[in-house]
Amino acid sequence: MHRGKGMKFVGDSRIKAEKTSQIPKDYSEYPGRTEAFWPNFLLKEWLVGAVFLVGFLILTLAHPSPLEGMADPTDAAYIPLPDWYFLFLYELLKYKYASGDFILFGILVLPGLAFGALLLAPFLDNGPGRRPHQRPIAVGMMLLGLVSVIWLTYTSASHVNWQERAEANKPIPESSVVVDTEHEGFAAYEASCMTCHGAELEGSAAAPTLVGTEHSAEEIATIAKEGIGAMPAGIFTGSDEELEQLADFIITVNESAE
Template structure:
């Protein structure tokens, strides 16, 4: 910490009496607060410096909204989607809460990028700030990892297929790619183990690292001191400094107020959608990642076959290494952007590449009529699902009822056929339904036995699309199967 001269000290009145005084004598809280707020800023408070505390605010908001979501969420392939549907459709302000968390992630990426840009353009990484820069880079990676792991958790179509693509992209890495993919998925396919792993990473592991790194980032920042404006010496600031409190605090709070208002309005008027539950059998689904992953998504499209190693491993690794090594490579004390054409050129190049790749991806989607149609269809399905009221999961009571019905020996035989033909793979045990196919319980009210037989002979387009295999059974078995299906209550 910097030594402060007399004129800078004492913006807060010291309170020695009462509860606060007692607390301070026991804990030193007042002194702690004082030293936190009396950080000198060379050259004075500026709006350019507000992004760091903006990030801290969003992080706090993500923790709080995340805790509320976790009160309802169940991390399993059977229940994840239902519990998120319950949050959005049944819980008071649940949709607003979930939107805050989901849009908060986007806001985090935006403010993080602004914070990084400000640090880079102001040359604020210079002057013994290598560790500060490195901890910031790791935090950037961790935030992207949070966004990636959180995206899967609702287990709707969008989440499922985006993560399928994401984990497949990882498997493109040479040598270790397949193993990492299996590690992430908890197997070769995506299911409850995948959700479990993503959940643990999203809720326990990554946040623990983020806490540790945020603490070290702030510690290192205070140790190095604020870098100040671009014409300030990064090692030995000479300009007259102003304390963090009150003007910089107020400026920082203005960003917080803007974020609260912006996110609040967005979440209220355009709540985050939840699509229909994941259906791994849906071969038509066109996956698209969240907007901030679009540039990477588009980038990966260009690298196939033997060139993949360049695009997937070599270039990204070099880029990441260059970013990490920046304060070690760029040792000059010059901070003014107009005197650092190479650094600014690199920044503009990276920025334009990211925006260009993102726009290119959007452009291709709009101009490929097949893709555009399918994406429109997916959006329509999401809207349709969003309008439906909440449907609770079938309880174990209906499961018992389904088994009681098997007093009928024909239906009992049908049950073994149902399982032998792997109907339960899609329609669930006891016909209770899965993400891949609807429940069959209560089908009796919909179709008579003859109609079911007819349906088996001439499956609907939806059955075909869902990958339901044609039923080719001897007449007796078919009769038993139909009796069983009809007995499902």
Template sequence: MHRGKGMKFVGDSRVPAERKPNIPKDYSEYPGKTEAFWPNFLLREWMVGAVFLVGFLVLTVAHPAPLERMADPTDSGYIPLPDWYFLFLYQLLKYEFAAGQYTVIGAVVIPGLAFGALLLAPWLDTSKERRPLKRPIASSLMLLAVASIIFLTWESVDDHDWEAAAQQGEIVEDIEVDESAAGYEIYQSQDSCIGCHGGDMLGGAAGPNIFESDYETEDVMEIIQNGIGDMPADQFDGTDEELEMLAAFIANDGQDPENGNGASEEDEEAGND
């Protein structure tokens, strides 16, 4: 007999005499169709998760998340856009039967029924059959749900004004507005102006940056009175004197006209040098 043949280690044994597959006894009636959760299944899940995490990190480095300008709570014209996995719910709120006075239907009732049915699926469908063709009702409902989510997501992406979204979120150069000027106080009293151009006067989805165009005082007054483009006319609620003060304030790029352009002579000389 060769040395070690038939030997079995009892104490500090590192090599078992008989190797058995790591299959729990509870699953013995399903041979070849199951495996132990620990460590077989969990190890494979960890490996897949590690690969996904590395790929996600590479994607974030290659395509960093776009940043927008600082949020302005007074900008009522801002068009929000949820993350991509909520776009189908966002699109649902645009239809008449789920918007306005029926918002609760689109925001609570329809999503509640859908997700409630998904939670109750194990109790509603007790069939032991696992092949989709043998479960026509469950398979049809699932296909209908997937098709609806894809369609609503596509509609939301197609209907969204991406140019306006890029404009409203564009990071613009900060302009120091003289908040002590009379023109600024007049602007803050005009809800129609703030609703489109924002409280910081830097614009939004409904109106552009007030200071992006080089208009004279008379031009600004004419635009405020008669409108321009999508801007309606006769939106200013004030006297003619206040209108002129506001127009002069805007034409002077947010600075009090009485103080010039806000730069001292020493600053101008330093800039020329």
């Protein structure tokens, strides 16, 4: 039997002899200057991003984000601050041409131009070189943005007494008391006291905790009607019987916590 006898070769003009669309370009003639985006460059980016993400997750587990106390809408002296990574924008809005009549310019135009310029930097400076001095536009824009963010963040944080702020806004610890909602005085407490003193008598920024109080039932009843300190008179508007039930409820809760 002759070799190849009985075999036919069929050619198809729709299939190229050499299919090179999936083969990256050969940059071996230009070592260190550039490389294929896929998979060489993108794979490196993914690896760096994965290492950063794992490290960030470990950090959040080891050091949970500190939370302040419960929000108090009646505290007019409280100055809200954004998280540290937004402090530079917070500081930007303090300048003359980024606040007041120019507030839209400060919250939309300036940040939009800054972040838009960073996004456009690779397209504005697309030279073949990868060294910093070979890409002055992109590097200059990045350094300008980095220095601006660091300076604005530092300026904003330097005006805040962080230790005093943390001390004044400590999270309210979980209460260990047992609140008997079936107690006859609970309804009076819920109607007159719960808004400020909390569901478990834990207190808030507007009122102190009632857990551990040394007042007697008679003193509690007097305070509920006449007020004390920053607490005004007339908070409780129920009957004398409901007042006695309220005082007994507070005493009962404190006894359960001992």
